[in-house]
Amino acid sequence: MGSQFVDFNADGHVDYLSATFDGSPHISYGSKEGFSEPVRLKDANGKRILISSFWNYEDREHQTTDRSIGKAVQERCISALAFDWDADGDYDLLLGSYENGHLYRQMNEGSNAEPKFTGKCIPVMAGGQPFALAHKMTAPRLVDWDGDGDLDLIAGSFGDSYSQNGTGGGVYLARNQGEVGKPVFGALEPLIEPHSNGGTECSRPNAGLYADVVDYDGDGDLDLIVGAYSMWTPKGKKLNDAEKATVAKLRKELAKAQQKSSAFLRKISDEAKQATAGLDPKSKEWRTTYSAVYSKYNDERVKLLKPMQAIQKELGKLIPQPKREPFVWLYERLSQN
């Protein structure tokens, strides 16, 4: 989820605007007592704001609507920013999609106190093309990066979030070359280039780069703060004969435990299929029946998992395992040469 602190309803208290993977922007209104429980933002017709796809809690699946305009097919809104696009004194919305990393604007034809969002998502352009981060966008931010008095866009991308051999995400800048009320964004420029995942050290953020911009060290220039996953595999040590034998033994035990676990999971899966045969997979009855079968075997599943985890832990002491861990990183801007 991206985050923006902004007095969205102009009541003098800062609100917290965000969007999550459910496909809609949410807001937690601030008051002198603190933040309220987040609620979904709605458009002028009372419908939840979307790009096109959303998570249906009842059906427990992502579904696509035809409410959005243009080519926003199966795109989930996972980031939102308040931005007075047309400088008419109220906040419009910038909505970022996960799929294709597109950015849209939705205009407010009301006011901050009584917003009337149109329900129509208009593609934001960057360099004359629809704003797009092919490797999926995390969240955009607005900041006057180049100090020319208008707000530029900074956005991160996910990249390959799992493979140690894949290419990670980056952070990009689109400079606002327009004027107040008529923003025109230039082509995306990489601030942090995507990098290969993996390596033997935890030396950088790799995937799912969420960036914010601030003068972190008080030296007068803007730095980047980036939350992301790092992926690496620590260098292993040279094993002696005894250790090699231990590794062989543990691997054998692990394979045996994995076989046993797989067979058990197949058994549960078969039983769940039989129990739900003839039921509508979208029905509540199907979900309840399916869950009941799995719940029945919870304790046994845990019992089977524990020895595998213990073996993997022992193996990890001798053969380093790939790591994928989240951190927040500082990219300190260097003085200009």
Next chain:
Amino acid sequence: MNLTKLIAPSLACAVFGSPVAAQALAQIKFAAPKRVHAGDKLLGAGRYYPSPVFHDVNGDGTLDIVVGDLLGKVTFAPGVAGKPGVFGKEEPLLDRDGKQLKFHNW
């Protein structure tokens, strides 16, 4: 400019006395990345896709780092007055009922 005097990160440049000059991309350079600490722990560790944003959430005049995540949970690491880049132990951001702020997710 001091970090502690910033009032809103998204408008950081608006409070710059002398705005950062426009520069060609080729000149923008960063030091090798370093992990940020909150107290004696690494910020973001154990979270699902941590997303940081600077904001003075506790109203003490110093910017804090607020961290949201994939699950919709929100925490913050309080900034330490007079010490740019130093943050205290991470804690949950509470709503007005005293519960941890959580945005809905699927």
